[in-house]
Amino acid sequence: MAVRTAQKTPAERLLEVLGPVDRFHDRTELGDFGMPARAFMEDILEPVARGGPSSRMGPLEKVHAFWFAGMSCDGCTVSVTGAQAPSVESLVLGAHPGLPRVVLHHPVVNVESGPSYMRAHEMAISGELEGPYVIILEGSISDETRAIETGGYWSGQGEEPWGPDGELRTVSTDEWIARLAPNAAASIAIGTCATWGGVPAADGNPTGAMSMMDFLGKDYRSAFGVPVVNVPGCAPIGDNFTETVAAILYFLQGFGPLPEFDELGRPAWLFGETVHRHCVRGAYYEEGSYADEFGDPECLVEIGCWGPVVNCNITSRGAINHVGGCMNAGGACIGCTMPGFPDKFTPFYKRPPGSLVSTAASRLLGSFVRPLRRYTNDHLNREVRWDLNKEVPSGWSRESSAPTMVQEVGHKFYDRMRRSSDTGRSSGEVWGKREEWTYEHNPEREATQEQIDLAVTDRGKPTNKES
């Protein structure tokens, strides 16, 4: 018996303790609890959300999405409501061709409350709901069997007459997940708490916090055969989530294969790269220039950035609508998308030990590369005409950038190297490719008609390539 219990998932163990449910609220009279207008979100949106049978594509007209919050700060909700590509509004209005419209059941967004809000949840459990449903969890799962021992709960949503003799009791988030997951079309964990355990599961962990995957077990598959989908981040990028939902809906609609997920259930196209590879400060790292304190523009690795070893796309996608994001806003990466977060990244804002080797190498290389680049950058900041006239005609004190003798020699050498592989090169002077011939206030440099004719004829010559 003990062995059999050990093999059960935490979800199965919880349901074993709670037993089945067989009664729900009286649906003939839900009352006015918090909603005197007795309006249901689905009813309000349906007339504007559904374009009619002719605009429907695929077998599914709608998919219910049940959102639950476990051990959570609601940051995931804040991120997702700001998503732009696609937005929540466009999903619930069915604005995407081919996608079923999403009937969202979210405790923050919906107009219903009390028993009215719980009605669709009950119908999903009893199999009466029209259309398939997905479940979404933000925040980690706590071990409610510990709380039950003292008669309480860690996190819950709504009350149901599931107590002894129909007595109302708060239904924990874990219970909803355990009861709804087996028949869900997909189970999606959003944010690092739901995907891996996150902050509530950090060292100490008094609630026994865990991820949705830990709770449902590795053998879990949704009704459509999909394991738990994980979109991590603390808070996650809202667009990462809505884009993943849209991709899954296309799959459920039969319009395409299941998009590619990695071995941890992350959308592979979103989490395949490290932060560092697209960081706006990456060139500073390569040149060996590092920030000493926050507010400096250079690479943040020496003040605690883990970007080179963290899977996250915020550097290419931004926080919302390609705006913001950690390094763009001056923050170092603390690895918030990773399963090892936070324990493997603490203490925060201390240099990651593994960066010592690479930063030493970059510093050494950078000490050569930086002066050379400055040298060439200086050269490229002068128009050819200014070089020939040895004067920068700017009222913004640019005269100081006129080339010195050493720079002239260096850049002539550099230009020869640059043009050595140019198969279309002319026989003209290097460094600028052309002679200046008229300049009114500098008669010494005034070209003769002969020089002008020669220049024109030179330009008209066929290139080596053409001949």
Ligand code: SF4
């Ligand atoms: S700030 Fe972080 S992610 Fe950006 S270049 Fe430096 S180490 Fe890489």
Ligand code: SF4
């Ligand atoms: S860059 Fe790092 S800290 Fe910022 S969101 Fe990505 S993983 Fe989290």
